[in-house]
Amino acid sequence: MDSPFVLVNLKTYQEGMGSNAHRIAAAAETVAKESGAVIGIAPAFTELHPMSHHYAIPVYAQHIDAITPGAHTGHILPEAVRSAGARGTLINHSERRLTLADIGACVESARRLHLETVVCTNNDATSAAAAALRPDYVAIEPPELIGSGVSVSKADPGIIERSVNAVRAVNPDVNVLTGAGIQSGECVKIAVDLGTCGVLLASSVVKADDPEAVLRDLVSLL
Numbered sequence: 001m002d003s004p005f006v007l008v009n010l011k012t013y014q015e016g017m018g019s020n021a022h023r024i025a026a027a028a029e030t031v032a033k034e035s036g037a038v039i040g041i042a043p044a045f046t047e048l049h050p051m052s053h054h055y056a057i058p059v060y061a062q063h064i065d066a067i068t069p070g071a072h073t074g075h076i077l078p079e080a081v082r083s084a085g086a087r088g089t090l091i092n093h094s095e096r097r098l099t100l101a102d103i104g105a106c107v108e109s110a111r112r113l114h115l116e117t118v119v120c121t122n123n124d125a126t127s128a129a130a131a132a133l134r135p136d137y138v139a140i141e142p143p144e145l146i147g148s149g150v151s152v153s154k155a156d157p158g159i160i161e162r163s164v165n166a167v168r169a170v171n172p173d174v175n176v177l178t179g180a181g182i183q184s185g186e187c188v189k190i191a192v193d194l195g196t197c198g199v200l201l202a203s204s205v206v207k208a209d210d211p212e213a214v215l216r217d218l219v220s221l222l
């Protein structure tokens with residue numbers, strides 16, 4: 001398999017803003033270099049440009065809107081995310097849900113702009129629906145475990161396995177990530193052993209006193 005992918009979503013945690021975002025990005029860059037894992041970050045929109053220009057790690061937007069340039073106010077234009085240096089974008093995160101029609105339109109816009117797409121889902125049925133849209137990744141995250149400190153890998157490995165099977169049945173070219181409560185190398189290994197190519201996570205790294213140590217542990221068993 002390709003190098004495992006660890007995507008750290010900084011969300012709107014205070015700990016992921018400003019100089020802390022730089023600290024997390026620097027830690028990700030160091031651990032990625034050491035380990036060979038691909039470690040990306042999804043910072044606040046205002047930090048896409050500084051992160052993508054200061055660090056040699058892939059940077060992702062947390063969301064895009066399915067709009068084209070023109071008269072829209074308060075939206076996230078996919079072209080703007082692209083020119084800020086993003087490699088790709090999350091779409092339909094559990095904390096920023098969209099209709100299926102909007103998810104499809106976002107995937108299409110991103111594809112046109114050569115932005116990688118990570119469509120988040122909450123169960124195996126939505127994972128299958130997302131796979132039909134041909135994103136680069138489907139990220140399965142049971143909402144009740146997000147930010148809970150309880151790892152999906154340990155609490156509900158079945159949802160990972162069912163989602164991997166559902167996605168493969170629809171489109172084997174779509175990669176699967178898993179997330180919710182991921183916090184250790186053991187969590188990541190379970191997810192990878194179940195057929196995913198990596199993890200989407202936030203709190204265990206963003207809120208850590210020593211993000212570099214947590215990242216090092218996350219990739220330690222791969």
Ligand SMILES: O=C[C@H](O)COP(=O)(O)O
Pocket residue numbers: 009093141145146147148149179180181182200201202203204
């Ligand atoms: O985008 C990340 C996920 O929602 C997981 O968040 P968490 O690692 O804090 O559970």
